[in-house]
Amino acid sequence: MTEPIIKFRTTAAGTNKFFGVATLNSPASLNSLSADMVTLLTPMLRKWAADPDIVGVLFDAEGEKAFCAGGDMRQLHATLLKCGEKQNEYAERFFSEEYELDHLLHNYPKPLLCWGHGIVMGGGVGLLVGASHRVVTEGTRLAMPEINIGLYPDVGGTWFLARAPQRLGLFLGLTAAQVNATDAIYCGLADHFVRHENKAKVLDRVAAASWGDDSDANRETLSEILFEAGKGDSLPLSNLKAHEGTINELLRGNDIHAIASRIADFNTDDKWLQGALKAFGKGAPSSVVLTWELWRRCQRMSLAEVFRLEYWVSLGCCAHADLPEGIRAVLIDKDRNPKWNPARLQDVSGAFIADHFEQRGALPDILASLK
Template identity: 45%
Template sequence: MSALVLFEELTAGAGKVGRATLSVEATLNSLTLEMVDLLQQQLDSWLVDDDIRAVFIDAAGEKAFCAGGDVQALHASAVATPGGPCDYAEVFFAREYRMNYTLHTYPKPIICWGHGIVMGGGLGVMAGCSHRIVTERTRIAMPEVTIALFPDVGGSWFLNHMPGEAGLFLALTGASINASDALYTGIADRFIANEHKAAVLDALLSTTYSNEADTNHGLVNAALRPFAAASESDKPEGQVEPHMAVINQLCDGDSIHDVIDQITALDTDDSWLSRARDSLAQGSKLAALWIARQLWETRHASLREVFQAEVQLATNVVRYPEFAEGVRALLIDKDRNPAWTFAASRDVPEDLLAGFFTSPWDSNPLADLS
């Protein structure tokens, strides 16, 4: 079997650049537990290797950087033991979030080439890197409301750091965004046309790196900057910034129920807004509530606390039947007719929602993050 993730150590002056390539093009490079473990092990190894001055993460194929986690495997784990523990799914979440935290806190520069579809777990990888590149074909979304999950993999961090109510709106609706939106909302750093990828890699390998990680971040910026300038004319029109007034208005309610009502009742001819509206309307109202509450509860949390809160919510969610039903309807039977537990958000009992935010174990599996 071919490698799920390809690793190379490329000569760069007196040092090296480590390259990790997600290499399961047939599944749009969706993350499995084995891929998460491979990335974690290699990042840990490169961290203590003084020869490795920077890391470059990309993916095989032109369609996707990474379309998310292996949701069908998570579904199988959920239905195997209804009510939990759901061993595979829970181990997957804990190890995936640990790897995401490693990316966010990595002292060496990590350049991510986020070309094509970047969804769910793929966005978790990209968002954690220090130099996040998007292209003219980047398509980002976290449509977890449609399968009764929530924007995890650090979503509670980066969504809460977006301007205005953009994070809440994108989390509730799963709206698709492009490279310009990624720059505006802060989940990407540079737009570079995909045709420059080989030249960018050559420039990174031609750089004379320092022994100091901080200096090397600046050197990576210097290598990337001319390509971003040359790509300016290829940048697509954004959707989020032009719609911010409407987004802020829709998300201004006396309760989350009002916000959901305002979005789902929106009367518009705007295709981007109408798709966002329909996604929330068709999604799980229970999930919409835990999505909003998770963002509220982590709004002042540290990165460490964010991942601890996410693994708690993910564990509780995967043990509840709503998630399995959402995946069944959207990805397995594909009838797109999920039998959600509640027809409206106001039907959800408060004590049921509160249960998702209660620890299911004596000790959080990410309690040792530092």
């Protein structure tokens, strides 16, 4: 019998109340988020939102390695090779429905607890950040690595990275740096640190707590449960906080070429910072400029506006060569030797970037209706 790609169930929450539980169930793929997963998640979340007996939702994943390693880029890659610059109906469906789901998470009317243990990358970060109660653990490894495959930090990344302290969000987007639980909390991408071994205790406390019909009161109850569960735990050291001054100095100003020059000239013995800055030089030059441009544009945009803009830019990436080449190099052939086009940052023209922002067809109704 084939295992479902998402397991849905309910768990007790007080007297005659329940939490809905959605468990990503593709550990072999590190719970990569497929279009079919998204198609299942959104209607179930809406159903639970309308059910008066459901007072909250838990979002987690099977396996110890990953909550979610990102979107299913392998499936997208096959359609990119087939469609080229022509209309890609799979990409339109995938990005529009994924962004609809992410927007729903950010605006969910009930407490939504996301358990971000293990690898949390790309689309997985989009799921985590949207929750009202975002838990990270001692095993959390969080990153926005889209620059490595010729994309950019989407799933609302252009919105939430722009709201991280000073230039730390920009740094995460430009370098694909992996960060820990403390970094995630410091950047505003997570709320609570709880050791993974205490997850069962959290669910026991959910079952024993008193829940009512007031969602705000229920959110406060869940916050208290998570605070108690993590009280006394020692958090790992924050690399971002330790290097914040250096990062802000390197990324200062309004010229991405000057930023790139400072990074190229910078020397450090710190292995974490060294690795992050090295990744900047290996990412797609087009992705560097897109990430920079979107970080600037989205500072004052609403989340709904951001998702609509990201939809067009994502389709723009699908119509250019870097995205299929990046997916090939990182996920298909795994030679990690992409042939970027343009190959150098100075060769990325304004017209080339502007083409990524062109509206290709009609905006899907599910995105047009976002508020």
